[in-house]
Amino acid sequence: MIVADRKPIQEILEMVKDCKKVLIVGCKGCVTVCNVGGSKEVGVLAATLKIAFKKEEISIEMDEKTLERQCDPEYVDQLKDMVDDYDGIISMACGVGPQFLSAAYPEQRFFPAVNTTFFGGAVGHGIWEERCAGCGTCVIHYFDGMCPIARCSKSLLNGPCGGSADGKCEISKDLECIWDMIVRKKMEHGRIDDLLEMKPAKDWQTARDGGPRKSVREELANE
Amino acid sequence: MSDMKAGSNLEKVLKAGHFAFTGECGPPKGANVEHLKEKVAHLKGMVDSVNVTDNQTAVVRMSSWAASAIMVQEGVEPNFQMVCRDRNRLAMMSDILGVYAMGIRNMLCLSGDHQRFGNHPQAKNVYDIDSIQLIAMVKMMRDEGQFMNGEEIDESPRLFIGAASNPFADPFEYRVHRLAKKIAAGADFIQTQCIYNMDKFRDFMKMAVDMGLHEKCYILAGVTPMKSVGMARYMAKSVPGMDVPESLIKRLKDAGKGKVAEEGIKFALEQIEEFKEMEGVAGVHLMAIEWEHRVPEIAERAGVLPRPEV
Amino acid sequence: MRLSYPTNITIIQVPCTGRVDIIHLLNAIEDGADGVYVAGCLEGECHYMTGNLKAKKRVRYVKKVLEELGIEPERVEMFNLSAGEGPRFAEIAREMDKRIRELGPSPINNLKKAV
Numbered sequence: 001m002i003v004a005d006r007k008p009i010q011e012i013l014e015m016v017k018d019c020k021k022v023l024i025v026g027c028k029g030c031v032t033v034c035n036v037g038g039s040k041e042v043g044v045l046a047a048t049l050k051i052a053f054k055k056e057e058i059s060i061e062m063d064e065k066t067l068e069r070q071c072d073p074e075y076v077d078q079l080k081d082m083v084d085d086y087d088g089i090i091s092m093a094c095g096v097g098p099q100f101l102s103a104a105y106p107e108q109r110f111f112p113a114v115n116t117t118f119f120g121g122a123v124g125h126g127i128w129e130e131r132c133a134g135c136g137t138c139v140i141h142y143f144d145g146m147c148p149i150a151r152c153s154k155s156l157l158n159g160p161c162g163g164s165a166d167g168k169c170e171i172s173k174d175l176e177c178i179w180d181m182i183v184r185k186k187m188e189h190g191r192i193d194d195l196l197e198m199k200p201a202k203d204w205q206t207a208r209d210g211g212p213r214k215s216v217r218e219e220l221a222n223e
Numbered sequence: 224m225s226d227m228k229a230g231s232n233l234e235k236v237l238k239a240g241h242f243a244f245t246g247e248c249g250p251p252k253g254a255n256v257e258h259l260k261e262k263v264a265h266l267k268g269m270v271d272s273v274n275v276t277d278n279q280t281a282v283v284r285m286s287s288w289a290a291s292a293i294m295v296q297e298g299v300e301p302n303f304q305m306v307c308r309d310r311n312r313l314a315m316m317s318d319i320l321g322v323y324a325m326g327i328r329n330m331l332c333l334s335g336d337h338q339r340f341g342n343h344p345q346a347k348n349v350y351d352i353d354s355i356q357l358i359a360m361v362k363m364m365r366d367e368g369q370f371m372n373g374e375e376i377d378e379s380p381r382l383f384i385g386a387a388s389n390p391f392a393d394p395f396e397y398r399v400h401r402l403a404k405k406i407a408a409g410a411d412f413i414q415t416q417c418i419y420n421m422d423k424f425r426d427f428m429k430m431a432v433d434m435g436l437h438e439k440c441y442i443l444a445g446v447t448p449m450k451s452v453g454m455a456r457y458m459a460k461s462v463p464g465m466d467v468p469e470s471l472i473k474r475l476k477d478a479g480k481g482k483v484a485e486e487g488i489k490f491a492l493e494q495i496e497e498f499k500e501m502e503g504v505a506g507v508h509l510m511a512i513e514w515e516h517r518v519p520e521i522a523e524r525a526g527v528l529p530r531p532e533v
Numbered sequence: 534m535r536l537s538y539p540t541n542i543t544i545i546q547v548p549c550t551g552r553v554d555i556i557h558l559l560n561a562i563e564d565g566a567d568g569v570y571v572a573g574c575l576e577g578e579c580h581y582m583t584g585n586l587k588a589k590k591r592v593r594y595v596k597k598v599l600e601e602l603g604i605e606p607e608r609v610e611m612f613n614l615s616a617g618e619g620p621r622f623a624e625i626a627r628e629m630d631k632r633i634r635e636l637g638p639s640p641i642n643n644l645k646k647a648v
Contacts, residue, residue, distance in 0.1 A: 008601065009598065009601045009602065010601065040554075040556070043556050044555050044556050044559060047556055047559035047560055047563050048559060048598055048602070050563050051559065051562055051563050051599075051602060051604070051641055052602045054563065054641035055602060055603065055604065055640045055641045153337050153339075153348075154307070154308070154334055154335075154337060154348070154350045154353065155350045155353075156334065156350070156353040157353055157356070158353050158354075158355040158356065158401075158404060159353070160392065160393070160394075160397075160401075161334045161354070161392070162334070162387065162388075162389030162392045162416055162464045163336070163337070163392065163463040163464050164392045164393050164394075164463070164464065165392060165393055165463045165464050166393060167393060168463075170336070170337060170340075170463035170464065171337045171339040171340075172339075177393075180393055180394055183394050183397045184394060187394075187396065187397070192397070192400070195397075195400070195404075196400060196403070196404065197404075198355050198356065198359060198404055198407065198408050199356075200356065200359075201312065201351070201352040201356045201360070201371065202351075202352075204351065
């Protein structure tokens with residue numbers, strides 16, 4: 001899923017400081033799963049903002065709404081009867097949400113309440129880790145189920161570098177060296193020969209380096 | 224001369240079978256050319272080639288190619304270092320052509336320390352290609368006369384290709400295989416990380432020799448004399464992939480006040496003596512960090528002077 | 534036991550403090566409470582295993598939110614005591630009442646009613 005973190009409250013307050021009536025829109029997709037932008041978090045943000053405004057003796061109206069998804073025009077459409085009632089709208093979806101909302105309702109202003117961080121999963125309750133860099137050409141099968149593009153600090157295809165120590169990455173003792181894990185798994189399963197040939201340089205054209213990406217599936221697209 | 228890959232002094236020294244002795248010099252944190260020339264002057268005639276670091280520890284300094292070019296002017300042979308952190312393949316290839324045009328003949332290919340350590344942790348890192356792919360790229364440019372995309376180069380850069388090896392990083396069992404990978408990719412010579420744990424290095428070299436790697440490539444053992452107990456402790460604790468045995472720290476401590484640096488040099492000299500005899504070791508790479516002025520003395524006492532004229 | 538505790542405290546009963554969510558604490562502050570505290574079972578003695586530990590984390594979160602907003606985090610607190618400790622319950626109530634009186638009214642209660 002896409003993982004995000006709530007922005008600091010002061011940053012959100014700064015965005016909506018001139019608004020008298022605000023709508024907070026959550027998303028039932030990834031941000032609900034990572035507990036940052038679902039209906040529950042929409043409620044917490046609304047209450048927090050109300051406390052902040054009350055403290056400054058400013059009256060503000062705040063409404064809450066959570067869409068099935070914000071990355072789909074079909075669901076974005078559900079705001080159409082209410083969108084003009086507000087001075088500003090806060091989106092708690094990933095970075096896709098405020099953009100789809102802005103495109104659908106060009107007259108309205110949309111503010112992001114979360115910082116979208118990575119594609120990952122929950123490794124424990126309340127802990128998420130990055131797993132995929134969305135490079136457009138998956139290489140996980142070469143590395144026994146571990147992606148060095150996303151998980152090595154230097155995205156090395158021929159690691160581990162000289163900074164790998166005690167299974168940890170040189171940038172932090174809290175970070176596993178994924179190359180240490182790859183090498184150990186290969187050795188354990190008698191497949192170390194897989195790593196003896198140099199992996200050639202990656203073609204980054206399918207990654208973000210090739211420009212913003214688009215995926216068209218003929219069998220689904222109408223037109 | 225025709226069988227030379229680049230014809231650098233370092234290549235000639237190694238090829239002639241001499242025990243190589245290389246040094247290192249960090250470019251200034253500014254445009255102070257005089258200071259650089261001063262540091263270089265200490266190394267002249269003392270070493271076969273001087274490594275010029277490329278924004279080492281991710282701290283911005285004068286570009287390694289420019290400092291290398293100044294060194295050429297000063298009559299000292301540089302070993303131009305390039306890391307994969309700051310340049311994509313376009314910038315790398317153009318700099319490779321550039322350094323060759325400036326008379327530089329040795330190049331060391333490195334991954335580079337992550338920018339998290341440096342003075343601009345906000346920077347975007349590049350890592351378009353990794354150090355092993357960089358070695359292969361330089362070799363392709365030199366031997367095939369082609370850019371990475373297969374397009375022809377009108378005049379190929381003839382560089383003596385170096386790579387680093389850290390026998391003390393983990394997983395230890397795999398380190399020699401990674402060294403082999405670098406050699407297969409095209410490394411002509413290897414300079415190792417600073418060695419302090421001699422037992423572990425002996426094991427590493429034995430594996431390398433058993434695999435015949437020393438016959439395919441010149442391996443130079445890395446030596447950095449310890450200046451103080453604090454430096455030893457710092458390296459032991461805070462430098463990832465550095466192995467400083469407790470016994471060495473104790474030895475330095477026991478030397479007593481005012482005598483630690485001398486003890487550090489003594490240890491380095493003992494190491495150099497052993498490397499001269501160690502199978503598979505073709506030379507020593509002396510990284511006297513901000514201690515360039517002590518290099519003549521160390522070289523003298525190590526018995527590696529005068530440097531061979533080849 | 535007829536133990537007295539300050540009358541300005543409104544008690545909201547829940548089956549387990551694990552049921553107390555962040556939003557409940559925030560709503561109390563938003564609606565004008567000068568302070569709010571959670572009285573849970575002793576740690577390690579939750580009938581539902583970890584209810585009181587969850588409540589503890591949520592209280593910590595709300596403290597952080599208040600701090601970010603420039604409101605004294607001491608207005609929110611978590612206490613742990615066993616069901617049999619009536620005197621301790623009254624003591625905590627008095628302790629919290631004293632603390633809030635020292636802090637004074639919540640800064641959000643200054644809002645002039647919009648005309």
